Amino acid sequence: MTWFKKKKLKPAASEKKVVTSKGLWDKCKNCREIIYKKEIEKNFRVCPKCNYHFRITAEERIRIVADTESFREMDADLVSSDPIHFRDSRKYRDRLKEGEKRTGKKDALLCGDARIDGLPVILAVFDFAFMGGSMGSVVGEKIVRGMERALTRKMPFISFASSGGARMQEGIVSLMQMAKTSAAVARLGKAGVPFISVLTDPTFGGVTASFAMLGDVIIAEPRALIGFAGPRVIEQTIREKLPEGFQRAEFLLEHGMVDMIVERRELKNTLAGLVRMFGHEL
């Protein structure tokens, strides 16, 4: 039968190179405007036309908020032990590997020392691209270690949440990270160490229902979706369409759940200003 098989022709190197505008231009998910990529980047990854805040990686977040080259990551090598040996249609370990391939990180959070406008702080930043920013043992452990470092050094702790919630694949161990991180916030609180929580798009489930809603000051990015239960779950439960703007940052502000909504370009100044208010000057 071999004579039926045609050998697949490999395209020549020159043919592979299709000239495309892809890579130079980006489409805004909100207003669907086509915008020059560099312009978005210059604008803190915010659409210059409609002010839509793009989802960004942890590295981009740090670049926007921290002083240049000031971030020193801690505990970068922590890897999940797969505590319940989880597998669904795929192995949890494979999903972890895929997350690493996609993001270059071993888990969904970066945590470390940084400076904001010269002020030393501890930053913890979620990366939604790694398994939906879900919180399992590694994320929980990194947050708590970061908070413990903040505690001993009397440095403010600042977190940027972007997470679907607790990580299913670590079962009850993930759930317990909610208690673990919230208890660590309590220890910060008793020691008078400031904790500023920034909620970005999207923040849900076990992250909303633990440390992220416990900041001394809670900031949200414009239009970020924030809630406990996901909109689809709520819709299925109540069998109604959800009101316009439900679970957006503006909705939370209106209901008294966050202190302020801060545009990305103003975030660094606001954080620095607040840290100084709490008496953590240089």
Next chain:
Amino acid sequence: MANNYLDFEKPILDLENKIEELNQISTIEGRDVSEELRRLRKKLDQLRKNVYSNLTPWQKTLLARHAQRPNILDYVSLMMEEFYELHGDRTYGDDPAIITGLARLEGSPVAVVGHRKGKNTRENIERNFGMPAPEGYRKALRIMKLAEKFKIPVITFIDTPGAYPGIGAEERGQGEAIARNLYEMSCLKTPVVVVVSGEGGSGGALAIGVGDSILILENAVYSVISPESCSSILWRETSRAEDAARALKMTAQDLKELGVVDRILPEPVGGAHRNYEEMGATLKEALLEVLEDLRRIPPEQLVAKRLERFRKIGAC
């Protein structure tokens, strides 16, 4: 009573019915069936043992959710005297999905806090199927702070599908309410004993689950997500709930192995709902023992130990 039985209990039910029939025949016809009866009863015992000692995680989940499973108010009346139910969060309302109050356990005051499911449709609608709103968690916290103030130990009962996912719940800060409880319970300066008595549904369960000693009933379950939801998210079909229940390691025995719970309390054969008195007595005995130990520990040390306990879970 037939609706009391779950699918996997059908063979037991059939045999029970057969014995019953035989009994009736013997009284009506006056025939001697004692030999036959003895044989069937022996078979029934064996069958029960087989079925209930080899329950799958999914079957345990069904038992944990059994409509007739004793709830917090049953336990209060089975184990305690002089109960005063306390109502309201002083901010918004009173959530019937959470019961709080003061009672006496062998004469000593205790604060009780727990989810309350209904035993039938009417009760379930009234209690919102045991799914609390933020005001429920805030009521729970209010009573726990009250207990701290008067140095009364707290006993919590976990039995919920989860915190209620609704518009009002989000508007009033479901996430914040749960988070605040985790924060405050971690440092509560009075003994806290947690009893996972039925279904431990995620954050909505944990919100009253931070304690010094965590007990779980033999057939109770506790999980980050329900097997049904897990199945539809990860397998993309709802029919894999049995597999999800196994994968999530949510049974009492799994949780003990993972170090999340301290002690498993045996249930009567067939589950807690088969014998309320026996279950109440077992739980009471365990609670008295645990409380006696916890009462001896100074509050500061108690808090330090509690913080350490949760600090260690999932430490890499």
